[in-house]
Amino acid sequence: DADVTQTPRNRITKTGKRIMLECSQTKGHDRMYWYRQDPGLGLRLIYYSFDVKDINKGEISDGYSVSRQAQAKFSLSLESAIPNQTALYFCATSDRSSGREKLFFGSGTQLSVL
Amino acid sequence: GESVGLHLPTLSVQEGDNSIINCAYSNSASDYFIWYKQESGKGPQFIIDIRSNMDKRQGQRVTVLLNKTVKHLSLQIAATQPGDSAVYFCAENRDAGNMLTFGGGTRLMVKP
Numbered sequence: 001d002a003d004v005t006q007t008p009r010n011r012i013t014k015t016g017k018r019i020m021l022e023c024s025q026t027k028g029h030d031r032m033y034w035y036r037q038d039p040g041l042g043l044r045l046i047y048y049s050f051d052v053k054d055i056n057k058g059e060i061s062d063g064y065s066v067s068r069q070a071q072a073k074f075s076l077s078l079e080s081a082i083p084n085q086t087a088l089y090f091c092a093t094s095d096r097s098s099g100r101e102k103l104f105f106g107s108g109t110q111l112s113v114l
Numbered sequence: 115g116e117s118v119g120l121h122l123p124t125l126s127v128q129e130g131d132n133s134i135i136n137c138a139y140s141n142s143a144s145d146y147f148i149w150y151k152q153e154s155g156k157g158p159q160f161i162i163d164i165r166s167n168m169d170k171r172q173g174q175r176v177t178v179l180l181n182k183t184v185k186h187l188s189l190q191i192a193a194t195q196p197g198d199s200a201v202y203f204c205a206e207n208r209d210a211g212n213m214l215t216f217g218g219g220t221r222l223m224v225k226p
Contacts, residue, residue, distance in 0.1 A: 004157070042216035042219060043158070043203070043216040044216075101207050102148065102163065103158075103214065105157030105158045106157050107155070107156055108155075
């Protein structure tokens with residue numbers, strides 16, 4: 001969805017490096033999420049935020065941190081990247097007014113940790 | 115733990131035929147379900163949703179069926195087209211404010 005923009009689209013980094021993935025949205029949604037997708041597996045939630053200053057851990061938050069700088073921006077950081085963090089990462093948004101978690105996804109960031 | 119899963123990892127159909135993608139869920143408290151389509155190189159896109167007070171919902175060429183008795187969800191695609199080739203995910207949710215739980219995905223391949 002072009003309304004949810006992730007940068008970069010691809011990134012190759014080395015073990016131990018700090019890396020940040022950015023997400024911005026123009027949908028005006030208050031809720032934002034970071035998911036990880038591994039081959040053959042479903043999407044797993046890393047962190048989510050229901051508003052600026054609200055940060056919540058998801059299913060697999062270890063090794064990750066996030067920052068909700070503004071309603072439209074939600075960044076994901078890997079403080080010290082490791083090879084098993086190689087995956088496809090998705091940012092998503094949802095609208096509280098929908099009453100349900102109807103998510104809108106970005107196009108993803110393919111991260112490779114060597 | 116309770117989870118959402120799929121019966122078939124890969125489904126191959128002839129162009130023009132109908133496709134049926136299945137999903138089993140084990141959380142009896144789930145009351146909202148969504149189907150997503152993920153094309154190669156793209157993020158998942160919402161297709162259709164259904165609440166547990168319904169057993170069928172139709173969209174454009176797609177129908178979702180919910181059988182709460184056996185905790186089964188299916189996505190039917192009519193007259194499957196090459197553009198329908200993608201991975202399809204079901205997701206379930208219980209209670210507003212809780213997170214979606216995604217299944218592992220089924221790859222749909224459409225043969226010309």
